[in-house]
Amino acid sequence: xxxxxxxxxxxxxxxxxxxxxxxxxxxxxxxxxxxxxxxxxxxxxxxxxxxxxxxxxxxxxxxxxxxxxxxxxxxxxxxxxxxxxxxxxxxxxxxxxxxxxxxxxxxxxxxxxxxxxxxxxxxxxxxxxxxxxxxxxxxxxxxxxxxxxxxxxxxxxxxxxxxxxxxxxxxxxxxxxxxxxxxxxxxxxxxxxxxxxxxxxxxxxxxxxxxxxxxxxxxxxxxxxxxxxxxxxxxxxxxxxxxxxxxxxxxxxxxxxxxxxxxxxxxxxxxxxxxxxxxxxxxxxxxxxxxxxxxxxxxxxxxxxxxxxxxxxxxxxxxxxxxxxxxxxxxxxxxxxxxxxxxxxxxxxxxxxxxxxxxxxxxxxxxxxxxxxxxxxxxxxxxxxxxxxxxxxxxxxxxxxxxxxxxxxxxxxxxxxxxxxxxxxxxxxxxxxxxxxxxxxxxxxxxxxxxxxxxxxxxxxxxxxxxxxxxxxxxxxxxxxxxxxxxxxxxxxxxxxxxxxxxxxxxxxxxxxxxxxxxxxxxxxxxxxxxxxxxxxxxxxxxxxxxxxxxxxxxxxxxxxxxxxxxxxxxxxxxxxxxxxxxxxxxxxxxxxxxxxxxxxxxxxxxxxxxxxxxxxxxxxxxxxxxxxxxxxxxxxxxxxxxxxxxxxxxxxxxxxxxxxxxxxx
Numbered sequence: 001x002x003x004x005x006x007x008x009x010x011x012x013x014x015x016x017x018x019x020x021x022x023x024x025x026x027x028x029x030x031x032x033x034x035x036x037x038x039x040x041x042x043x044x045x046x047x048x049x050x051x052x053x054x055x056x057x058x059x060x061x062x063x064x065x066x067x068x069x070x071x072x073x074x075x076x077x078x079x080x081x082x083x084x085x086x087x088x089x090x091x092x093x094x095x096x097x098x099x100x101x102x103x104x105x106x107x108x109x110x111x112x113x114x115x116x117x118x119x120x121x122x123x124x125x126x127x128x129x130x131x132x133x134x135x136x137x138x139x140x141x142x143x144x145x146x147x148x149x150x151x152x153x154x155x156x157x158x159x160x161x162x163x164x165x166x167x168x169x170x171x172x173x174x175x176x177x178x179x180x181x182x183x184x185x186x187x188x189x190x191x192x193x194x195x196x197x198x199x200x201x202x203x204x205x206x207x208x209x210x211x212x213x214x215x216x217x218x219x220x221x222x223x224x225x226x227x228x229x230x231x232x233x234x235x236x237x238x239x240x241x242x243x244x245x246x247x248x249x250x251x252x253x254x255x256x257x258x259x260x261x262x263x264x265x266x267x268x269x270x271x272x273x274x275x276x277x278x279x280x281x282x283x284x285x286x287x288x289x290x291x292x293x294x295x296x297x298x299x300x301x302x303x304x305x306x307x308x309x310x311x312x313x314x315x316x317x318x319x320x321x322x323x324x325x326x327x328x329x330x331x332x333x334x335x336x337x338x339x340x341x342x343x344x345x346x347x348x349x350x351x352x353x354x355x356x357x358x359x360x361x362x363x364x365x366x367x368x369x370x371x372x373x374x375x376x377x378x379x380x381x382x383x384x385x386x387x388x389x390x391x392x393x394x395x396x397x398x399x400x401x402x403x404x405x406x407x408x409x410x411x412x413x414x415x416x417x418x419x420x421x422x423x424x425x426x427x428x429x430x431x432x433x434x435x436x437x438x439x440x441x442x443x444x445x446x447x448x449x450x451x452x453x454x455x456x457x458x459x460x461x462x463x464x465x466x467x468x469x470x471x472x473x474x475x476x477x478x479x480x481x482x483x484x485x486x487x488x489x490x491x492x493x494x495x496x497x498x499x500x501x502x503x504x505x506x507x508x509x510x511x512x513x514x515x516x517x518x519x520x521x522x523x524x525x526x527x528x529x530x531x532x533x534x535x536x537x538x539x540x541x542x543x544x545x546x547x548x549x550x551x552x553x554x555x556x557x558x559x560x561x562x563x564x565x566x567x568x569x570x571x572x573x574x575x576x577x578x579x580x581x582x583x584x585x586x587x588x589x590x591x592x593x594x595x596x597x598x599x600x601x602x603x604x605x606x607x608x609x610x611x612x613x614x615x616x617x618x619x620x621x622x623x624x625x626x627x628x629x630x631x632x633x634x635x636x637x638x639x640x641x642x643x644x645x646x647x648x649x650x651x652x653x654x655x656x657x658x659x660x661x662x663x664x665x666x
Contacts, residue, residue: 025278027245031265034273034498038233041267041408045165045229049080052163056594057093062131064095064155066164066217067121068175069113071167072224072231077121084125091127095158098543099136099153100175100216103144103189105137110461111203112137126614133158135187135215138397148187148215153220164225168232170195172240172253176216181254185218202615205414209460217259228264230255232272234546235537235578240547241268242275273453281305283326294333296347301346301583302330304641313642314345348643351588355395356571356652357402371567373402374530382401382412383480384606387487389621390533390573390590391544391599394633395652398488405527406484407495409548410502413473415530415614418455421471425451447471474611475608483605487598495523502546504635509544511552520555528564532556536653537570545575570655576618579630580651587654589632600624 022044023034035041049065056063065592067073083089108115114134121367124131139147154656155161158319166174171193178193191213222228232241245266246256258264273279282288283302292298307314310321319337322330334340343396349522355362358370376505380386386394386406397404425448431437432444447467454465468483477496484494501509524532534552537545549572559565572586574580591599603624604610610622619626631648 009418010016025273025276025277027278028259030245032245032268032273032276032453034266034268034270034279036054036270038231039075041231041233041269042073043079044454045231045267046076046079047569048081048229049163050083053089053091053094056162057090059385063160064097064098064158064160064162066099066161066222066225067117068099068165068167069202070167072167072233074120076165076231080121086469089125094127095131095132096122096127097155097158097161097217099164099222100214101135101137102211103137103139103213103215105211105520107136107138111200126170129585136218136548137211137215138421144189144215148189151187151217152221155224159392161225161562163227163229164222164229166226166230166255166258168230168237168240168255170199170236171431172244172255174219174222174230174255174258176214177219177222179252179254181219181230182251183223183260184220184322184414186221187215187217189215191465203461205461209236221252223257223261228258228261228323229265229364230258231267233269235271235274237268238270238275240608241272241492242265242277243279251620253602264485283329289326289329292329293332296343297583299330299334299340301349302327302342303340304348304581304583307641308637311640311649313395314348315341315642317341317370348582348638348641351585352638352643353587353589355400357397357400357588358585373400373531375527376402376404376531377529378404378406379528379535379548379552380406380408381482381545382410382415383408383476384412384483384603384609384623385535385545385575386480386628387483387599387602388607389535389575389649390589390652391487392489392595392603392648393573393652394587395595395598395602396485396488396589398592402531403493403527404489405495405523406480406489407497407523408477408480409497409551410440410544411469411473411496411498412470412476413503416475416608417614418458420475420608421446421468422455424475425471470502476606479608481603482524486602486605497523499548499551500546501551509547512547512554516551517555517558517560520551521559524555524559525562528562530564532568532570534572534655535569535575536655537575537577549598552593556655557606571652572655573650573652574630576627577630579634580653582634582641582655583636585651587653588634588638588649589652593647596628596631596648600628603627 020036020284022040024034025034035044049265053063060113080089084091096116098113102111105112117134133151135151136147168174170284171179171194173193176196177188178190178196191209196211197207197210200210204210240255243253243257247253247256249259277285278288282292303314303317306321306325308316308326310317311324312321317337319331322328322337330340331337357376358372359375360372362370364370378386378390378394394404395405429444430446450465451468451471454468481491481494487493499519499521501512501516504510535545538548539544556565556570606623613623628648631650634649634651635646638649
C-alpha cells in the first residue's frame with residue numbers, strides 16, 4: 001500500500017476502500033492492526049479464539065476466555081456461533097469469565113450482561129454451564145466485596161485468563177475501570193462516570209435509569225491475562241484510541257496501561273484508527289514518510305493541516321512553514337509552496353457551491369449539458385435528521401425549483417417522551433369532542449385510558465405497547481411533515497418508509513433484510529433521482545444512522561445497472577454532532593443568515609425533540625444549537641483558510657462506488 005492514511009481517498013466514508021488488507025500499524029511496540037471493516041476485524045478475532053480453543057482441546061487443556069459485552073463484540077460472537085454450528089467448533093473445554101456488570105442489576109433484566117452473553121453466544125454453543133463464571137450484579141451491597149474476592153479466586157483456580165477481549169469506552173475505560181483506576185486494581189464495585197452513563201442511556205430508555213455503579217475486573221486483573229485483544233470500531237472511538245496508544249500512561253485513562261502488557265493487540269477499523277499519527281499526519285512519523293504518495297487528496301490534507309497548525313491562510317504558507325513542520329518531502333514531490341498553495345486553494349474554492357442541484361444554463365465540469373431542475377431524494381434516518389443536518393441545503397434545493405422528495409427511513413417512535421404520548425392522546429380526545437366525532441365512537445377515550453394506565457405502571461426499559469408505539473410514531477411523523485413543508489418540500493413528496501428492521505419497540509433493532517431493501521428499491525425506481533442525499537455518519541457501526549446508510553448503499557449497488565443511475569450523484573451529509581473535515585468536503589453549500597434562521601425554525605417543528613431530547617447523546621445542547629455551531633465553525637474555518645466568509649456552511653462528500661457525472665460548481 002503506497003500511502004498510510006485510511007482517509008486518503010478524501011472522506012471518512014471511503015476510508016475502508018484504501019485498506020484492502022490488514023495494515024500493521026504498531027505504535028511504540030504495541031501491535032495495532034487496521035482492517036478494512038469492523039466485520040473483518042471481528043472475524044479475525046473469532047478465528048484467533050477458535051484456534052486457541054482447538055489447540056487446547058488437542059492438548060487436553062481448558063481455554064480460559066475473558067469476555068466483553070456491548071455492541072463492539074457482537075459480530076465476533078456471531079462468527080463464533082457460526083463456527084460452532086457449521087464447522088463443529090466445540091466449547092466443551094472453554095471456561096468463561098465476563099468482564100463486568102452493572103450494579104444493582106437483576107439477572108433477568110433486559111440490560112443484564114449475563115443475559116447479553118447468553119443471547120449473543122453462550123446459549124448457542126455446547127459450553128458446560130459450570131464453566132461459565134459471570135460477575136453478579138444482583139448481590140446485596142454488604143456481599144459485593146466478598147463476591148469480588150471470590151471472583152478473583154475463581155480466575156486463579158482456573159489457571160488465569162488465556163485471552164481477554166476488551167472494548168474501550170469514551171473515558172478510556174476497559175471494563176468499567178473509569179478515570180482514576182490504578183494499575184493494581186482488582187475486581188471491585190466502582191462508580192460510573194457521567195459520560196459512561198450517558199452512552200448507556202439508550203439501552204435503559206433514559207440516563208436516569210442507568211445504574212450509578214458497576215462491578216468490574218480491575219486493571220490489574222485484566223493485565224494478568226496472557227493475551228489481550230482490544231476491539232474498537234467507529235469514528236467516535238478514534239480520539240480515545242489515539243490517547244490510549246500515543247498519550248501518557250496514566251490512571252486517568254485505564255486503557256493506557258495496556259501498553260505495559262507483554263502481549264496485547266488493538267484490532268481497529270479505519271475510522272477508529274483515523275486519529276493515530278500514522279494515519280492522520282503520517283508526515284510527522286519518520287518511519288512512514290517514505291511510504292507517502294503525495295497525490296491530490298494527501299496533499300490537500302497536509303496543506304489544510306499545515307494552515308491550521310500555523311494559523312495562516314493557505315496562500316500565505318511559505319517554504320519554511322512546510323520544512324519546519326515535516327513537510328519537506330511534499331515540497332520535493334510537488335514543487336514550491338506557492339504552486340502547492342495555489343493548487344489546494346483552488347481545490348477548496350471549487351467546493352463552494354451555491355447551486356447544489358445545478359444552475360440553469362451552466363454545463364457540467366466535463367462540458368456536457370446539465371439536467372436542471374433535478375429529481376432529488378433526501379434520505380433521513382430519523383424524522384429530523386434532514387433539517388438538522390442539511391436543512392439549509394434542503395431549503396435551497398426547494399427554492400431553486402428542484403423536485404425534492406424526503407424519505408424518512410425509520411419512525412423514530414422510541415425517542416418520544418411518555419408524557420408527550422399522553423398529551424397527544426388527550427388532544428385526540430378533545431379534538432373528537434370539539435368536532436362531535438365522539439358520538440359515534442369511544443375509541444379515542446379508550447386509547448387515552450390505555451396510554452395513561454400503561455405509562456403510570458411502566459418500568460424502566462419496558463417496551464411500549466403497540467398502541468403507544470403507533471402514537472409516538474405519529475408524533476414524529478406530523479413533526480417531520482411540518483418541518484419538511486417549512487423547508488419548501490411539497491406534502492406529496494414527503495415519504496415515511498417505516499423500515500421494518502427498526503420496528504421492534506426496543507432500542508435493539510433487527511438486522512436489515514429484504515423487506516427493507518424492497519421498500520428502498522421501490523422508492524428509487526419510482527423517483528429515478530438525479531441526486532441522492534444520505535446520512536454519512538460512521539460514528540457507530542451498530543447505530544441507526546450507519547444501518548440506514550448501509551441499507552441505502554446496498555440498494556444502490558443492486559441498482560447500479562438501472563439507466564437512471566448513470567446520471568445520479570450520491571451526496572453524504574453528517575449529523576448534528578460533527579462535520580466533514582475541510583480536506584474531505586467536496587461540496588460546501590454556503591448559507592445566508594436568513595437561511596440559517598429558516599433552518600432553525602424548521603428544526604423547531606420537532607417539538608418532541610426540543611428543549612430535552614429523550615436520547616441526546618453526550619452533547620447536552622439542543623439539536624438546533626449543535627447544528628448552527630457546526631455549520632458556523634465550518635464557515636469560520638473556510639474563512640481562516642483564506643476563502644470567502646459566510647454565515648454558515650453545510651458540507652458534503654460524494655459516494656463513489658459507481659460511475660456518475662459531475663454537477664456544475666458555482
